[in-house]
Amino acid sequence: MNHAASAVKALAFDVFGTVVDWRGSVAREVAMIAKHMNIQVDALAFADAWRAGYAPAMDRVRKGELPWMHIDSLHRMILDSIVEQFGLGKLNDEQRENLNKVWHRLSPWPDTVAGLHALKKQFTITTLSNGNFSLLTAMAKNAGLPWDCIVSAELFKHYKPDPETYHGVAGLLNLPIEQVMLCASHPSDLRAAKAQGMRTAYVMRPFEFGEHVPLPKVEAGEFDFVAQDFVDLARQLAT
Amino acid sequence: MNHAASAVKALAFDVFGTVVDWRGSVAREVAMIAKHMNIQVDALAFADAWRAGYAPAMDRVRKGELPWMHIDSLHRMILDSIVEQFGLGKLNDEQRENLNKVWHRLSPWPDTVAGLHALKKQFTITTLSNGNFSLLTAMAKNAGLPWDCIVSAELFKHYKPDPETYHGVAGLLNLPIEQVMLCASHPSDLRAAKAQGMRTAYVMRPFEFGEHVPLPKVEAGEFDFVAQDFVDLARQLAT
Numbered sequence: 001m002n003h004a005a006s007a008v009k010a011l012a013f014d015v016f017g018t019v020v021d022w023r024g025s026v027a028r029e030v031a032m033i034a035k036h037m038n039i040q041v042d043a044l045a046f047a048d049a050w051r052a053g054y055a056p057a058m059d060r061v062r063k064g065e066l067p068w069m070h071i072d073s074l075h076r077m078i079l080d081s082i083v084e085q086f087g088l089g090k091l092n093d094e095q096r097e098n099l100n101k102v103w104h105r106l107s108p109w110p111d112t113v114a115g116l117h118a119l120k121k122q123f124t125i126t127t128l129s130n131g132n133f134s135l136l137t138a139m140a141k142n143a144g145l146p147w148d149c150i151v152s153a154e155l156f157k158h159y160k161p162d163p164e165t166y167h168g169v170a171g172l173l174n175l176p177i178e179q180v181m182l183c184a185s186h187p188s189d190l191r192a193a194k195a196q197g198m199r200t201a202y203v204m205r206p207f208e209f210g211e212h213v214p215l216p217k218v219e220a221g222e223f224d225f226v227a228q229d230f231v232d233l234a235r236q237l238a239t
Numbered sequence: 240m241n242h243a244a245s246a247v248k249a250l251a252f253d254v255f256g257t258v259v260d261w262r263g264s265v266a267r268e269v270a271m272i273a274k275h276m277n278i279q280v281d282a283l284a285f286a287d288a289w290r291a292g293y294a295p296a297m298d299r300v301r302k303g304e305l306p307w308m309h310i311d312s313l314h315r316m317i318l319d320s321i322v323e324q325f326g327l328g329k330l331n332d333e334q335r336e337n338l339n340k341v342w343h344r345l346s347p348w349p350d351t352v353a354g355l356h357a358l359k360k361q362f363t364i365t366t367l368s369n370g371n372f373s374l375l376t377a378m379a380k381n382a383g384l385p386w387d388c389i390v391s392a393e394l395f396k397h398y399k400p401d402p403e404t405y406h407g408v409a410g411l412l413n414l415p416i417e418q419v420m421l422c423a424s425h426p427s428d429l430r431a432a433k434a435q436g437m438r439t440a441y442v443m444r445p446f447e448f449g450e451h452v453p454l455p456k457v458e459a460g461e462f463d464f465v466a467q468d469f470v471d472l473a474r475q476l477a478t
Contacts (some may be wrong), residue, residue, distance in 0.1 A: 070413070072413070124376060124377075124380065126376075132413070133388070134411065134412050134413035136388075137363060137365075137387050137388045138363075140387065140388075141363065141387050147388075148376050148379065148380050148389075149375075149376045149379075149386075149389040150387075150388040150389065154411070155394055172372040172373065173372070173373050173376065174309075174311070174371070174372075174373035
């Protein structure tokens with residue numbers, strides 16, 4: 001076993017992109033809605049546009065330009081701002097609310113559930129996501145994600161990459177921060193966690209943004225582990 | 240289905256006594272320690288004494304006489320105050336710390352795991368306990384309790400029966416409080432939850448304090464449900 005793993009007691013997972021395929025899941029639901037409405041919608045472009053509004057909206061909360069808001073509310077705000085341009089302006093409030101909940105129903109990657117079950121045997125496994133607590137709870141129930149507990153940015157009223165989130169998860173687990181490893185497909189999240197003393201595992205998700213978007217660049221040795229997927233991570237961490 | 244159940248979306252469980260048998264679990268570990276030390280200890284009386292210090296210690300936190308402290312810390316404070324009188328004063332710091340963690344290893348009642356699995360099919364199931372977050376997470380992992388999420392008084396920096404805890408769990412689940420039902424073996428907890436608008440299920444645990452301690456008195460119709468155990472509760476709530 002890698003030296004870094006020997007002290008790790010808990011794994012904290014980024015969720016959107018790392019655990020679940022938001023792009024494919026959102027596009028599938030939007031394509032079905034378009035079919036029912038008998039209209040043409042570029043469903044993948046819609047998913048990308050929805051997601052593109054996410055980081056700027058959170059940054060407005062992080063900077064204090066918006067009060068603390070759930071991701072559910074941020075998602076709805078972004079949704080309302082993009083439906084017209086995609087020809088979905090006719091969706092009424094109930095239909096938008098239902099579509100907004102697609103983020104509660106995102107599908108796991110093929111390796112996710114098996115990988116988490118394997119990792120759960122050795123470690124405490126938790127979410128550490130900007131998704132709100134009820135969203136993460138509903139997603140776990142729907143997708144069969146076997147978390148030991150749900151930890152959300154909502155509990156700290158701070159979004160990642162604010163340091164409060166990384167220290168917050170270690171505090172709730174009552175562990176020194178260096179005994180907790182962030183597992184994520186986004187180097188920026190991992191770098192912020194590393195700067196606070198967390199261990200880091202970079203999990204490659206080459207299809208998160210579509211097959212034509214290259215993987216982000218990472219330095220050799222920058223993170224404690226680099227894994228192809230969760231099953232590979234479990235194998236690397238196995239004692 | 241009872242009318243009250245039709246609107247309920249989530250069940251929040253008291254844990255110590257309702258879900259797990261703290262008295263039997265603590266007594267078993269203490270009896271083993273006594274055997275190793277080759278001394279006589281009244282293990283059940285020890286468990287009772289430890290537990291008896293719990294409510295007063297929490298009340299000191301609730302009244303502001305003590306700063307916010309984890310149950311782990313309160314348990315240790317009480318433990319240190321009773322070891323001498325039970326002949327366990329020779330336990331060193333490491334041994335006390337290990338014994339203190341018995342609260343992370345409490346055994347479920349015989350119906351608990353099967354009942355929770357049945358209830359989980361219909362409802363979101365969560366803890367709502369004064370136990371700290373890491374304690375509840377460790378207990379679930381150890382005992383195989385299939386919670387959808389872990390909610391602890393620690394998240395609100397308020398112990399039950401403070402209203403913040405009942406409103407807090409509903410808020411995290413993003414549900415109106417009347418769609419959340421507290422399931423507990425302690426009428427005082429249920430009454431406090433009911434006063435805040437929660438639904439209530441009283442689960443009888445006749446052996447919590449030993450077989451010679453009579454069940455607490457409850458008024459007919461005082462709570463939405465009265466159940467023999469979790470399997471009975473699941474049957475009553477079944478659609």
